[in-house]
Amino acid sequence: MSDAVAMPVRHPVRALSGAPVLLGLLVLVFLLHIAVGAKPLAIGTVVDALVNFDAKNFDHVIVRNLRLPRAVIAVVVGASLALAGALMQGVTRNPLADPALLGLTAGASFTVVMASSLLGITTMALIPWIAMVGALGAALVVYVIARYVPGGATPLSLTLSGAAVSAFLGALISIAHLLDQDTFDNLRVWLTGGLAGRDINLLWSVGPWLAVALAAGIALAPRVTLLAMGDEVAQGLGVRTGRLKLQLLAVVVVLTACSVALAGPLGFIGLVIPHVVRLYVGSDYRWVAPYAALAGAIYLLSVDIVARIAIPPREISTGIITAMIGAPLFVHLVRRRMR
Amino acid sequence: MTSELVLRDGREWIALKLPVRALVALALLALALLVVSALSLATGSYGVALGELMETLRGITISRAIDNVVWEFRFPRILTSALVGAMMALSGAALQNATRNGLADPSLVGVSQGAALAVVTLTVLLPDQSGALRPWAAFFGAILVALAVQGLSRTRQGGNTIRFILVGIGLSAFISSITSTMMTYGQIDRAMAALAWLSGSINAASWNDVWTLSAALAVLMAALLGISRTMSALRFGEATAVGLGAPVRLVRNVQLLIAVALAAIATSVVGPLGFVGLIAPHAAQRLAPAGIGLHLMLTAMIGALLVSAADLVGRAAFAPIQIPAGLLTALIGVPIFIALLLRTRSAQTS
Numbered sequence: 001m002s003d004a005v006a007m008p009v010r011h012p013v014r015a016l017s018g019a020p021v022l023l024g025l026l027v028l029v030f031l032l033h034i035a036v037g038a039k040p041l042a043i044g045t046v047v048d049a050l051v052n053f054d055a056k057n058f059d060h061v062i063v064r065n066l067r068l069p070r071a072v073i074a075v076v077v078g079a080s081l082a083l084a085g086a087l088m089q090g091v092t093r094n095p096l097a098d099p100a101l102l103g104l105t106a107g108a109s110f111t112v113v114m115a116s117s118l119l120g121i122t123t124m125a126l127i128p129w130i131a132m133v134g135a136l137g138a139a140l141v142v143y144v145i146a147r148y149v150p151g152g153a154t155p156l157s158l159t160l161s162g163a164a165v166s167a168f169l170g171a172l173i174s175i176a177h178l179l180d181q182d183t184f185d186n187l188r189v190w191l192t193g194g195l196a197g198r199d200i201n202l203l204w205s206v207g208p209w210l211a212v213a214l215a216a217g218i219a220l221a222p223r224v225t226l227l228a229m230g231d232e233v234a235q236g237l238g239v240r241t242g243r244l245k246l247q248l249l250a251v252v253v254v255l256t257a258c259s260v261a262l263a264g265p266l267g268f269i270g271l272v273i274p275h276v277v278r279l280y281v282g283s284d285y286r287w288v289a290p291y292a293a294l295a296g297a298i299y300l301l302s303v304d305i306v307a308r309i310a311i312p313p314r315e316i317s318t319g320i321i322t323a324m325i326g327a328p329l330f331v332h333l334v335r336r337r338m339r
Numbered sequence: 340m341t342s343e344l345v346l347r348d349g350r351e352w353i354a355l356k357l358p359v360r361a362l363v364a365l366a367l368l369a370l371a372l373l374v375v376s377a378l379s380l381a382t383g384s385y386g387v388a389l390g391e392l393m394e395t396l397r398g399i400t401i402s403r404a405i406d407n408v409v410w411e412f413r414f415p416r417i418l419t420s421a422l423v424g425a426m427m428a429l430s431g432a433a434l435q436n437a438t439r440n441g442l443a444d445p446s447l448v449g450v451s452q453g454a455a456l457a458v459v460t461l462t463v464l465l466p467d468q469s470g471a472l473r474p475w476a477a478f479f480g481a482i483l484v485a486l487a488v489q490g491l492s493r494t495r496q497g498g499n500t501i502r503f504i505l506v507g508i509g510l511s512a513f514i515s516s517i518t519s520t521m522m523t524y525g526q527i528d529r530a531m532a533a534l535a536w537l538s539g540s541i542n543a544a545s546w547n548d549v550w551t552l553s554a555a556l557a558v559l560m561a562a563l564l565g566i567s568r569t570m571s572a573l574r575f576g577e578a579t580a581v582g583l584g585a586p587v588r589l590v591r592n593v594q595l596l597i598a599v600a601l602a603a604i605a606t607s608v609v610g611p612l613g614f615v616g617l618i619a620p621h622a623a624q625r626l627a628p629a630g631i632g633l634h635l636m637l638t639a640m641i642g643a644l645l646v647s648a649a650d651l652v653g654r655a656a657f658a659p660i661q662i663p664a665g666l667l668t669a670l671i672g673v674p675i676f677i678a679l680l681l682r683t684r685s686a687q688t689s
Contacts, residue, residue, distance in 0.1 A: 009539075050649065096505075096623055114428070145677055145680070145681070148681055149680055150681075150682075156502075156505060157680070159505060159508070160504065160505070160508075160680055161677065161680065164673050164676050164677050164680070165673075167613070167669055167673050168669070168673035170669075171666045171667075171669040171673075172670070174663075174666050175662055175666055175670075178657075178660055178661075178662055178663075179657055179660055208619075237557050278495075296493055298432055304609050311523070314521075314523060315523075316523050317519065317523070318521070320516045320519045320520055321514050321516070322511060323515070323516035324512065324516040324517065326512075327509050327510070327512040327513035327516065328509070328513060330508075330509040330510035330512070331491060331506055331510060331513075334502060334505045334509060335491060335492075335502075337507070
């Protein structure tokens with residue numbers, strides 16, 4: 001059904017050989033991300049600051065306190081969103097699936113905004129939970145609507161209902177902002193989807209969840225390959241599809257909600273990365289899932305570098321650039337999908 | 340039940356067939372629009388009693404303040420909202436007819452976003468000249484995007500409903516990201532001005548806008564009515580229309596041009612107003628099935644009523660904070676979009 005399935009599974013050795021390349025690239029981009037900025041630092045200084053930290057050295061303080069948190073968050077969020085997108089594409093057999101396109105991101109943003117503007121909840125520890133409720137609710141609403149469109153939950157009906165639900169929640173968020181200017185000022189930057197000025201403390205409360213969800217997603221991935229062949233085939237091969245789908249839904253919701261809590265709504269990462277990864281490793285999710293996570297981290301780090309240096313001294317929101325790159329690919333996929 | 344009133348003169352030289360239901364609906368809608376406008380004139384941070392309003396409208400000056408509020412602020416505002424609503428609705432009707440796609444709306448297929456990008460670019464780069472050039476910039480931005488969506492969603496077998504919308508969504512996301520970059524790049528005060536405009540607010544309407552809009556609406560609506568005979572042939576599908584001898588391609592292109600012009604000019608004044616063009620034609624069809632000419636009138640009237648009501652609610656609901664009309668039309672429009680989506684034939688979604 002999905003064109004991804006039709007692609008041949010590449011040889012394991014070749015697939016495995018991508019790991020060192022990607023890991024090396026990740027380290028390189030990570031260091032570059034820290035080095036670039038208003039005060040450019042030498043890569044050597046960055047490594048120095050990370051390996052043997054000197055509290056009296058001003059450059060080291062910049063690296064440790066300002067730039068390192070941002071880079072770490074970029075890695076975590078990029079990996080989570082890309083993995084979430086890959087899993088969604090496999091489960092729904094929908095090459096257009098993406099946490100933002102299917103409304104999960106909008107749902108998470110919506111509940112976070114409502115909780116802080118109506119109930120006054122800004123406790124850091126609660127934000128991931130609130131975001132999870134929103135992401136899950138939106139995912140279910142989008143799915144139910146698409147289910148009842150004549151023709152069933154096809155990629156197209158899912159995308160349309162995701163766009164409609166996102167538009168609705170977006171309008172409600174805007175109204176909430178207008179009514180409550182104070183919250184608006186706090187959340188405005190967060191809502192454009194960016195990595196600037198993120199709170200490292202949030203990472204400590206979200207991090208464990210993300211680590212568990214990333215591990216679970218990669219662990220479940222081999223069975224997603226079977227699921228992508230169709231429910232009957234998977235059941236015939238001994239997969240309990242209902243339970244597996246619920247587990248995957250939980251993983252995707254946690255990954256998306258925690259990413260939104262950390263970095264705001266970032267679109268199209270979950271759409272772009274799995275497609276690129278599939279070009280190299282075929283459609284075996286055993287490889288697609290971990291590589292998507294790695295590539296997602298590299299991608300978001302690179303995009304964030306561009307966001308910081310494109311129009312100095314200002315910064316473009318990272319979410320703007322991911323949309324600028326992702327939207328044309330989306331159009332291309334629509335065109336190819338619907339001959 | 341055929342509720343048509345047939346008028347004939349004695350020798351049957353002239354015979355008029357008048358669909359009663361549609362005409363009654365049109366009259367009721369006009370009345371509702373009048374009521375909403377009156378309420379809108381009386382509502383606001385400066386309270387004006389209905390009696391005082393009547394006096395003022397008859398040209399009697401009660402006080403300079405009331406005169407000022409009614410004539411300089413509220414009157415242009417209600418006229419603008421009605422005009423913009425009618426234009427968006429007609430644009431939607433023309434788009435839906437030309438693309439034979441019941442889900443088409445200027446904001447869904449990227450036309451509004453194209454206009455928005457052009458206007459924001461103009462506001463940020465050339466703030467001094469933005470007033471006069473705005474409608475032109477909006478028009479060219481909109482037409483480029485309309486062409487791009489058409490081109491990208493065309494296949495050898497012709498267009499496809501859902502594909503058309505999806506390409507529009509993708510292109511809109513892309514254009515919006517460029518618009519956001521523009522706003523980041525621009526000076527903060529200019530960016531704020533652009534931001535207020537982008538949420539579709541009728542806040543700053545002036546008499547100048549009213550003149551521009553009425554002129555545009557008069558010309559474009561006349562053009563639309565002029566080709567309405569061929570439009571009604573197109574309702575039966577392209578093959579039938581060709582069989583009936585209609586110049587299909589020409590009419591379709593003219594229709595698209597009119598649709599884009601209507602949406603672009605309306606957008607250039609108040610910013611993107613979503614979903615009006617989607618709802619109004621369907622509502623008109625439900626309210627009273629009618630020939631295409633009357634259908635267009637009904638559509639325009641519903642659009643005008645919708646935006647006027649949205650503007651009134653947006654001003655009154657959380658006063659003194661004003662909710663832009665564009666947000667309210669989106670809130671009403673999305674459920675209707677979903678309802679329409681649920682009714683699309685499965686042949687279109689697969």
